[in-house]
Amino acid sequence: MTTTWARSRAAAAGVVVGLVLLAVGALLGRPDVAVLGAAPLVAGVRDWHRRPSTGPVVRLEASDVQPAAGTLRADVVVESPSGVLVGVRRGARSLARAWVVVDGTRRLPLVVRTVRTGPQELAFVEAQGVGPGAASVSEPSPGVSRSALVLPAPRPLGDLPLPPRLRGLTGAHESRRPGEGGGxxxxxxxxxxxxxxxxxxxxxxxxxxxxxxxxxxxxxxLAEAVVVLVVDSRDDVGPDPMTWRGSVPARAEEPTSLDLARQAAASAAQGFLDLGDRVGLDDLGAVRRPLPPGGGRRQLDRIRHALALTRPEGDPLRRLRPPQLPSGALVMLFSTFLDDEAAHVASVWRRAGHRVVAVDVLPTLRERQLGERERLAMRLIRMAREDRLADLADLDVELVTWRDSPQVALASLARRAQRRAGASR
Structure with missing residues (x-):
């Protein structure tokens, strides 16, 4: 591919200085000054004639190395007959800018650390060729990007609460039915x-x-528990309330409420599946077929993949009725509870006899930079949210805050249900 090459500023300045020195040496009869000007002039002309005829080509390819938790990996493939200046940015933030010596093809590893989950742009890479002696520069190559799906990384949890009724003929929990394996x-x-x-x-x-x-x-x-994880994907808010309206994007280095919900749901799924229970997944913000309860390692992979694809989809839909649940299931609802929809379905499930655990995934807010009007608005939002959570507590919906030691709160709920094995509350 033929690319237009332009003379660099440094090379042009060297040629101009060389011409000036040659002229001064000739006028003043100073051969030593003329010799000083000949060197940059000859070098500039020689390097300009040696400039490549083709520009650099850059590609982003998948890496063969398995990425660690919280990282994204790819390979930057650069094809160029000369050196290349490579720039990498992610969103509006520049990640790196490096000079790379290339003679043909070179593959560079790219590792990006992120606290976000779900579909996102890995990086945007662009390159500009630099000719011999830095005497010429090419037009910037068309930038390339690559999207990636970041799965939520589960964190270990301790004891977990159980539903009021256990099901099945095998499992890891002791039921009230006579049989074998229990106490x-x-x-x-x-x-x-x-x-x-x-x-x-x-x-x-x-x-x-x-x-x-x-x-x-x-x-x-012995019996197994049936757990349904319900994620409220209608809200995806960050720690800064000024970004909630959507005109200003949240910082890439700060997890949003949906990132916390994905991690919390993945952690709960891993904890229950390790005990041999059956876990399903549903999305409160989208009307689609839920992931039915299942067990095993493959079920955890399905849940993590489905969680990574969960995101706000247009205007929130108001459900005519809450999602249908298996009989006697434990419901874990992950939401910010910024409106009445999540609290309403939680109350309906609790009145139907399900044990409901409401997990608050609202991140810790930063309000010091807010103005007077914004502080007043946040105060009203906080008061309405606290009233909503208090009403849920009155209905015996158990509350867990994910940002404040959730393993301790979940272990406390697990001990609360150990008064009588398999008994309804």
Missing amino acids: LRDVHPFSPGDRLRRIDWRVTARRAPDLHELYVRREHA
Whole structure:
């Protein structure tokens, strides 16, 4: 591809200085001054004639190296017959600018650290060729960019709350039904269907020394929990309230409420799936088919991928009724609770008998730079939000704030349900 090359300012200044020195040396009869001017003049003309005929080409390709959590990786491929000045920026922020020696093709690793999740632009790369001796520069090459899908990285959680009723014939939790695998339920006289290995000979010897009756130990059955994670994707607000109207973008180095919701939901999904429970996912801000409850490592991958694709889609839709849930499921709702929609569906689910855990994902706000009117508006918003959360607490909806040690609050809710194994509250 033929590209227009222009003489650089440094080379043009060198040629001008060389001509001036030659003229001064000739007029004054000073050969030493003329020789000083000949060197930059000859070098400038020689380097200008050696300028390349083609410009640089830059590409962004996927990297073969697996990126670590919170990082994005790609390879910057530069094709040029000479050196290249490469610039990398992300959004309005310049990340790097480097001089690269290229003779043909060169591949440069690009690593970008981010606290954001979901679909986003990895970087925007542009290049400008520099000829031999920096005597010429090419037109900037067309910039290239590459989008990436950043999956939320789950964080480890401790004990997690359980739904009021457990389901299934296997699992990691003790239920109220008789079966095998759980703790001692009672000691009962032997009846048809009991296994011989269940006979408790100590109790039998104490109660029936003549062995006219045998006693067996009965246990609680193990069961699994069904958990539905509901993410409210209608709000994606940052710590700065001045960015909420959308005219000013939030800082790229600060996670938004939707980033926190994705991380919180992924962490809860990993915690329940590690226990052998079944976890599903639904989006309160979009009318689409939910991800049904399932178990295993592949289910966690599906949930993380679906969470990464969750984003605000146009004007928020008002649902005529809350999403349908499996019977006896535990509901974890991740929202900012800046309006009544999330609180309304949480109250409907609680009245239907589900155990509902409301996870507040509003980031810590910065209000010092706000004006008087903005402070008043934030005060009204905060008062309405606190009233909303208080109404949920009155309905026995359990509240967890993700920005303030969520593992401690979740462990407290888990201990609250251990009063009676598998019992409804």
